[in-house]
Amino acid sequence: MSEQSHFPEGARVSVLTTEPVGRPLDYRAPEGGCALGDFVEVPLGPRKVMGVVWGAGDGRFDAAKLRAVGRVLDVPPMRDELRLFLMRMAEYTMTSRAGVLRLATRTPGLFDPPGARRIYRLGAAPPARMTEAREKVLEVLRDHGGAGFYLTELAQLAGVTPQVVKGLAKTGAIDEVEQPRDLPFPRLDPALPGKDLSPDQAAAVAALRDPARDFGVTLLKGVTGSGKTEVYLEAVADCLRQGRQALVLLPEIALTSEFLTRVEARFGARPGEWHSGVTQSERRRLWRMAAEGGVQLVVGARSALFLPFRDLGLIVVDEEHDTSYKQEEGALYNARDMAVLRASFAGAQVVLASATPSLESWVNAEAGKYRRIDLAARFGASDLPEMRAIDMREERIEPQHWISPTLVGEVLARIRNGEQAMLFLNRRGYAPVTICRACGHQIGCDHCDARMVEHRFQNRLVCHQCGETKPIPTVCPNCGVEGRLAPVGPGVERLAEEVTERFPDARVAVLSSDLFGSARALKEAIGSIAQGDADIIIGTQIVAKGHNFPKLTLVGVIDADLGLQGSDLRAAERTFQLMRQVAGRAGRAEKPGLALLQSYQPEHPVIRAILSGEEEAFWREEAAQRRAQGVPPFGRMAGIILSGPDLQPLFDIGAELTRRRGPLDRIGAQIFGPAPAPIARVRGRHRVRMLIKAEKTAPLQAALAVWVRQVKLPPNVRLAIDIDPQSFL
Numbered sequence: 175m176s177e178q179s180h181f182p183e184g185a186r187v188s189v190l191t192t193e194p195v196g197r198p199l200d201y202r203a204p205e206g207g208c209a210l211g212d213f214v215e216v217p218l219g220p221r222k223v224m225g226v227v228w229g230a231g232d233g234r235f236d237a238a239k240l241r242a243v244g245r246v247l248d249v250p251p252m253r254d255e256l257r258l259f260l261m262r263m264a265e266y267t268m269t270s271r272a273g274v275l276r277l278a279t280r281t282p283g284l285f286d287p288p289g290a291r292r293i294y295r296l297g298a299a300p301p302a303r304m305t306e307a308r309e310k311v312l313e314v315l316r317d318h319g320g321a322g323f324y325l326t327e328l329a330q331l332a333g334v335t336p337q338v339v340k341g342l343a344k345t346g347a348i349d350e351v352e353q354p355r356d357l358p359f360p361r362l363d364p365a366l367p368g369k370d371l372s373p374d375q376a377a378a379v380a381a382l383r384d385p386a387r388d389f390g391v392t393l394l395k396g397v398t399g400s401g402k403t404e405v406y407l408e409a410v411a412d413c414l415r416q417g418r419q420a421l422v423l424l425p426e427i428a429l430t431s432e433f434l435t436r437v438e439a440r441f442g443a444r445p446g447e448w449h450s451g452v453t454q455s456e457r458r459r460l461w462r463m464a465a466e467g468g469v470q471l472v473v474g475a476r477s478a479l480f481l482p483f484r485d486l487g488l489i490v491v492d493e494e495h496d497t498s499y500k501q502e503e504g505a506l507y508n509a510r511d512m513a514v515l516r517a518s519f520a521g522a523q524v525v526l527a528s529a530t531p532s533l534e535s536w537v538n539a540e541a542g543k544y545r546r547i548d549l550a551a552r553f554g555a556s557d558l559p560e561m562r563a564i565d566m567r568e569e570r571i572e573p574q575h576w577i578s579p580t581l582v583g584e585v586l587a588r589i590r591n592g593e594q595a596m597l598f599l600n601r602r603g604y605a606p607v608t609i610c611r612a613c614g615h616q617i618g619c620d621h622c623d624a625r626m627v628e629h630r631f632q633n634r635l636v637c638h639q640c641g642e643t644k645p646i647p648t649v650c651p652n653c654g655v656e657g658r659l660a661p662v663g664p665g666v667e668r669l670a671e672e673v674t675e676r677f678p679d680a681r682v683a684v685l686s687s688d689l690f691g692s693a694r695a696l697k698e699a700i701g702s703i704a705q706g707d708a709d710i711i712i713g714t715q716i717v718a719k720g721h722n723f724p725k726l727t728l729v730g731v732i733d734a735d736l737g738l739q740g741s742d743l744r745a746a747e748r749t750f751q752l753m754r755q756v757a758g759r760a761g762r763a764e765k766p767g768l769a770l771l772q773s774y775q776p777e778h779p780v781i782r783a784i785l786s787g788e789e790e791a792f793w794r795e796e797a798a799q800r801r802a803q804g805v806p807p808f809g810r811m812a813g814i815i816l817s818g819p820d821l822q823p824l825f826d827i828g829a830e831l832t833r834r835r836g837p838l839d840r841i842g843a844q845i846f847g848p849a850p851a852p853i854a855r856v857r858g859r860h861r862v863r864m865l866i867k868a869e870k871t872a873p874l875q876a877a878l879a880v881w882v883r884q885v886k887l888p889p890n891v892r893l894a895i896d897i898d899p900q901s902f903l
């Protein structure tokens with residue numbers, strides 16, 4: 175492929191902007207010319223917008239009307255690697271090119287000259303006069319340690335007007351400083367000694383060391399606590415020794431701080447950090463340093479994948495099976511899959527780490543597309559927890575209670591020993607349903623087709639779809655009878671009530687994302703639990719991920735059957751992963767762990783597979799079933815989500831699409847639906863879904879593009895295409 179890479183003044187260039195115009199537009203190269211990948215400012219209508227020189231102009235546009243590029247911005251040009259990756263990603267995920275460019279440039283202040291912006295930091299003097307608004311600003315600053323904010327960002331985070339911030343600056347409680355030049359990050363030293371590796375770990379590190387130095391994917395499978403992190407940190411060390419940059423993706427912000435500490439212990443300095451909790455001025459610095467080579471290692475959330483690395487040599491996707499890698503809004507992409515794609519353009523290695531890999535990755539390893547390295551044993555003395563079911567059909571349990579006598583006994587034994595017990599229930603809030611005992615009405619969200627969840631802690635009903643809240647009513651909105659509304663079923667808050675009743679002397683901690691105001695508060699709670707400041711930990715999904723609680727020796731799963739209901743294609747896989755992850759929290763130090771799963775169907779094949787620990791057998795069986803059904807990863811799927819203010823037009827469009835199915839017929843694809851989505855209304859918009867199934871080798875995206883282009887959408891109807899859907903809601 176030969177591509178022109180420099181354009182002299184006046185030459186026709188095509189510039190991609192982040193504006194929703196669809197395709198790159200033609201301009202004339204400015205004085206001094208410009209180069210492929212240059213970040214430029216171009217006129218668009220009456221405005222000036224940022225864009226990237228995407229190639230030679232295509233000449234479709236009238237030369238006389240061609241406008242000139244305004245100026246070339248003072249940042250390193252986008253490398254071919256990133257530009258080609260974005261183009262391929264746009265094609266694969268069927269996102270507009272403007273949409274993917276937005277992912278790669280979503281950093282305010284990016285194109286200001288250095289020093290042009292003012293930032294605000296915590297000052298020395300407390301203000302003479304304190305107001306509620308001022309307190310909020312100071313709280314945000316304290317929450318972020320010494321970080322500096324832009325004015326608008328700080329005001330927005332604190333929920334106050336910029337004047338409040340300015341006022342505080344006058345009193346000296348806040349320092350107003352010119353943006354310092356974006357400084358490189360401190361050097362990491364891969365020559366510092368790492369931990370002494372076990373023979374298994376050393377073998378894994380050696381296997382990861384690829385002399386070929388270019389693209390390759392490795393599935394690093396190891397039980398929780400086997401030292402996967404230690405192993406991939408050595409892969410990072412190798413990458414740094416070659417002078418290349420490394421990226422580690424984590425599924426959750428709460429995990430970063432422990433990881434940063436481990437990086438500092440290994441390499442003597444902290445890496446760059448990229449996620450929504452990082453301030454805009456720090457994000458700008460990291461973006462620039464990635465491009466200039468001033469940062470060697472970046473730890474971040476999925477969007478870190480779009481940083482303009484100068485020479486990316488390694489991407490680690492930790493907990494690669496985690497569903498939070500799938501972005502479900504805006505551009506719909508799976509960061510794990512896109513990491514593999516980017517690495518293929520960058521000539522980088524990929525390490526997918528997990529104790530319970532996704533079936534996709536397991537199958538790729540079986541097929542020899544990915545290399546696979548196993549760490550079979552936990553590091554050191556600790557063994558994997560023993561796992562058993564508690565058959566709930568044989569337990570005598572009072573109504574409105576959920577902890578079986580057997581589990582109560584085991585928890586008591588742990589507390590007496592000075593150990594910790596964890597009760598796991600993947601349901602936030604107090605009760606999932608509020609029902610009227612007079613008429614049977616269930617309280618739902620006004621904007622969504624979802625039941626409101628009672629959060630007693632906040633004393634409100636909350637919709638988990640749209641976030642809408644309302645006070646808990648005393649009168650039924652349906653029949654008007656007073657005092658008959660009752661919570662049905664348990665959430666973690668209700669479970670906490672039962673725990674306090676049964677174990678009145680125990681110290682109880684509830685870990686649920688909505689009980690903490692900030693990532694920092696959650697982090698502190700996790701830290702103090704790890705220190706032993708709780709006897710019983712009650713947790714939702716967030717406790718399943720990676721946190722280390724050395725004193726924890728018992729995990730009780732309140733409802734192991736929860737994920738098995740419903741018809742989700744991945745229900746078995748998800749339950750298997752979640753249960754094994756949660757169980758893996760127990761017994762991480764010397765004392766042995768025990769995991770007990772409360773179940774009404776302990777003979778269910780998935781529960782049996784979880785208990786037996788025969789993982790390979792589980793995956794083989796699951797793979798065989800999916801192959802027989804022709805579903806991912808053995809077939810391809812795409813979700814079509816139609817949404818709009820009225821239901822009927824959505825079905826009309828669905829019906830029209832079904833009538834004009836020719837392009838899909840030609841690739842042998844099947845259409846299911848249109849049908850109301852399981853959550854049929856979100857934020858007042860109705861949702862109708864279609865599901866497209868095709869063979870693995872079918873050119874699905876091309877056919878979909880032709881197919882949907884046939885129908886014209888009314889202005890208030892949106893059609894979203896979700897390639898490789900993970901969620902069917």
Ligand code: ADP
Nearest residue numbers: 369370371372397398399400401402403404553
């Ligand atoms: P995983 O990522 O597989 O869950 P970690 O890498 O977090 O496992 O290791 C689990 C625990 O064992 C951590 O506390 C880690 O520091 C410790 N550990 C692992 N390998 C070693 C080693 N070679 N030397 C000392 N400690 C180790």
Ligand code: ZN
Nearest residue numbers: 619622637640
């Ligand atoms: Zn709602």
